[in-house]
Amino acid sequence: MGLLEQRADTSSICPSDAARAAYEGDDDGWRDLMEPARRAAWRLVAAGEVEVTRSGQPVKETEARGPIRIRRARR
Numbered sequence: 001m002g003l004l005e006q007r008a009d010t011s012s013i014c015p016s017d018a019a020r021a022a023y024e025g026d027d028d029g030w031r032d033l034m035e036p037a038r039r040a041a042w043r044l045v046a047a048g049e050v051e052v053t054r055s056g057q058p059v060k061e062t063e064a065r066g067p068i069r070i071r072r073a074r075r
Contacts, residue, residue: 001049004072012053012071015041041070048073 003013003021015037016030022037023030042061044050051058053069 001044004050004070009072012069014067014069018070038068041068044070 003017004011007013015034018037018040019030019033022033041050041052045052045061049072050070051073052061052064053059053071054064054066056069059068
């Protein structure tokens with residue numbers, strides 16, 4: 001949520017942005033955090049905080065394939 005709060009209300013982030021922010025090393029170890037970052041996004045979806053999108057359209061977890069983005073929930 002902190003990454004989204006640093007951006008415009010209409011902006012989104014990639015799960016890799018969250019993984020990189022959480023990783024404390026200088027190598028590519030952030031890649032190991034990609035799946036935990038995606039799981040965290042789905043927990044935030046369940047809490048009504050964010051939407052996960054593909055090509056700008058909200059998707060359900062069962063429909064999410066390929067690149068996804070995370071944005072604040074549109075209310």
